[in-house]
Amino acid sequence: MTNLNAQAELYVDEHYKFGAKEAELAEFMDHARRVREVQTALAAKHPDGTAARVFHAKSHGCLAGRLTLIDERPEFTRHGLFGAASTAYNVMARFSNGVGLEQHDLKPDVRGLALKVFGVRDSAAATSDQKPRTVDFLMTNSTNPFGSDQEEFVQFMEANANPGVLNAHLIGFLSAHTDVARLLMKATLKFVPSVATEQYWSGHAYLLGPQQAMKFNVRPIEQKPTESDEELLKETAKLAQISDAPGDGLESRVKRWLQMRTVTNSVINPNYLGFELRDRLRRTPIKFVLSVQLAKDAQTTPIENGLMEWKEADSPSVPVAELTLDRVIDSADSRNLRFTPGHFIPEHRPLGNLGRGRIFTYESSQIGRHADIDEPDENRFFSS
Numbered sequence: 306m307t308n309l310n311a312q313a314e315l316y317v318d319e320h321y322k323f324g325a326k327e328a329e330l331a332e333f334m335d336h337a338r339r340v341r342e343v344q345t346a347l348a349a350k351h352p353d354g355t356a357a358r359v360f361h362a363k364s365h366g367c368l369a370g371r372l373t374l375i376d377e378r379p380e381f382t383r384h385g386l387f388g389a390a391s392t393a394y395n396v397m398a399r400f401s402n403g404v405g406l407e408q409h410d411l412k413p414d415v416r417g418l419a420l421k422v423f424g425v426r427d428s429a430a431a432t433s434d435q436k437p438r439t440v441d442f443l444m445t446n447s448t449n450p451f452g453s454d455q456e457e458f459v460q461f462m463e464a465n466a467n468p469g470v471l472n473a474h475l476i477g478f479l480s481a482h483t484d485v486a487r488l489l490m491k492a493t494l495k496f497v498p499s500v501a502t503e504q505y506w507s508g509h510a511y512l513l514g515p516q517q518a519m520k521f522n523v524r525p526i527e528q529k530p531t532e533s534d535e536e537l538l539k540e541t542a543k544l545a546q547i548s549d550a551p552g553d554g555l556e557s558r559v560k561r562w563l564q565m566r567t568v569t570n571s572v573i574n575p576n577y578l579g580f581e582l583r584d585r586l587r588r589t590p591i592k593f594v595l596s597v598q599l600a601k602d603a604q605t606t607p608i609e610n611g612l613m614e615w616k617e618a619d620s621p622s623v624p625v626a627e628l629t630l631d632r633v634i635d636s637a638d639s640r641n642l643r644f645t646p647g648h649f650i651p652e653h654r655p656l657g658n659l660g661r662g663r664i665f666t667y668e669s670s671q672i673g674r675h676a677d678i679d680e681p682d683e684n685r686f687f688s689s
Contacts, residue, residue, distance in 0.1 A: 316518055318600065318608040322454065322658050333662050336459045337669035343466045344673045347405045350467075356674045359462065359666075361401040361417045363408070365500055365579040367639035368586065369686060370630035372396045372422055372595065378625045382597055384514030385652030386425045386440055387625050395687040397421040398630050399644060400500040400582060403445065404465065409575040413493040413565045415445045416578075418505040418523065419644035420628070423683040427650045439680050441648040442521060444505035447492035451485045453612045455662030461485060479559055484612050490558040494565070499581050501525060501591045509659040510600060510608050514652055518600035518608060520615050523593040523628060583633060590631040596622035608657045634686065641677045643667075648680075 315321070322329040340359055348356040373393040386394065402408070403415035424437040452458030464478035479486040497503060504524040513519035574580060585591060598620040600606040605619040645667040646655045655661060 316512065316608065316656055318518065318603050319656055320609060322456075329658065329661070332456060333665040336455060336662060337665045339459055339463065340666045340669040341673050343405070343462055344670055346466055350406055357405065358674065359405045359670045360403055361399075361419070362405045363402040364636065364639070365400040365402070365410075365576075366582045367397055367399045367634040367636065367642075368582075368591065368630040369632050369634050370396055370398065370590070370628065372420070372626050372628050374626050375624055379623060381517070381599070382513065382623060382625050384517070385428075385512075385650055386422060387513075387597075388428070388652075391424065391426075394425065395423040395683055396628065396630075397423075397634060397639070397642075397681075397686070398628070399639065399642075400578075402578075409571065410578045411496075411565075411571055411573060411575075413495075413562055415447050415492050416497060416500050416503055416505075418444045418446075418500070418503075420444075421642070421644060421648075421681075423687070425650060428652065438650070439648050440650055440653060441644050441646065442507065443644060443646060444507050444521075444523065445492075446497075446503040446505050447488065447508070448506050448614045449488055450508040450611045450659060451489055452659065453484070453610050454658040455666070457482065457485065458611070458659065458662075459666070476559075476563075483555060486559060487555055488612060490555070490562055494558060494562050497578065499585065500578050501582060501585055509611055509663075510606075510656040511649070511660065512652055512654045512656060513597060513599070518606075518656055519597040521595060521597045522622060523595045526592040526594055526627070586630070586633060590629050592630075593628040594624050595626040595628055596624045598622055611657065611659045638681075638686075641675070642681060643671050643676045645671065 314326075322332065344356050344359050347359065347362075348354055351357060371393050372395075374387060374391070378387065397420070399417075399419045399421075401417040401419070402410065403417060408414070420442040422440045422442065425440045426435050426437050450458055451461045460478060461482070464472075464475045467475075479489070502525050504522060506522040507520045510518045510520050582591075598606070598615050598617075600608065600615075601620050606615045607613050645664070646660060647664040647667060649655060655663065
């Protein structure tokens with residue numbers, strides 16, 4: 306296949322790294338190998354020695370609910386699962402911490418939200434006999450991933466493979482990759498009272514139909530803070546003193562971030578985010594609005610540079626659906642599930658080097674931890 310023919314497979318603002326599909330694929334294969342190496346190293350730190358997720362190992366809970374399309378959504382958004390064929394979908398939502406070990410929830414970290422949407426067809430105009438499938442939308446509470454492309458993100462993974470200590474590898478990586486360091490400080494140098502009150506972004510771009518690119522995000526709807534006990538308020542005050550200390554330079558922020566990572570004991574339950582999530586759900590359903598941002602041009606909304614934020618001023622978020630979560634799925638039923646950008650339909654193909662590469666690294670991690678091969682049975686979890 307010539308480069309010219311290979312380029313025809315890509316979205317208009319995509320391009321293969323090294324100028325060739327085969328060369329990019331070879332690097333993705335190397336990434337898959339390196340993921341397994343990190344997974345093996347992390348397994349040795351788990352109490353039972355078993356391989357787990359390389360990122361997002363700690364779950365705060367897997368919830369079930371519905372993704373309901375907004376009737377007034379604009380016509381240009383009506384592609385793929387946002388098309389007119391369905392008005393609502395059953396959905397699972399997994400909330401998690403970012404690192405590959407189970408650590409105290411007070412430690413600075415990104416928080417993840419992975420959606421598994423059931424009953425999606427390949428096209429809004431699909432025939433009724435077409436078998437529906439699942440689509441996974443993966444997000445974190447960082448506007449961008451920690452790498453301009455998949456190679457830089459894999460380097461970050463390797464540097465962060467020992468998240469519980471202040472390792473020289475991580476410090477060296479952050480010193481050499483200041484854009485990643487700034488983004489990491491922005492996303493994690495804060496106290497998170499609840500995963501239900503965070504906003505989450507897709508990071509890299511996806512297709513929205515055959516000729517548009519999008520990023521998507523979810524923001525909470527009227528999610529008020531729960532009542533905090535006295536000890537949690539004290540702990541919050543301590544963290545605020547560290548995270549809001551004088552000194553806005555990158556070096557001072559990294560030092561404060563490293564200081565927060567040394568939290569090893571606390572009167573606060575190390576799993577408070579999971580307890581808070583379940584307590585909140587007992588009182589009221591958890592609601593978000595899902596929106597899309599459209600790609601405008603290669604300068605303001607690039608596809609191949611993961612570190613450049615798509616700003617609301619350049620591409621405002623357009624609401625397309627409401628997410629309502631109303632019950633908990635047993636952890637035994639969700640532990641081995643696969644949440645991956647590889648679960649997509651053509652109208653929502655992951656874009657960019659990061660989007661293409663994550664399919665391989667996620668698969669490598671899932672093979673290493675013996676994740677379920679088959680997707681969960683919708684009828685089992687959402688029987689009428």
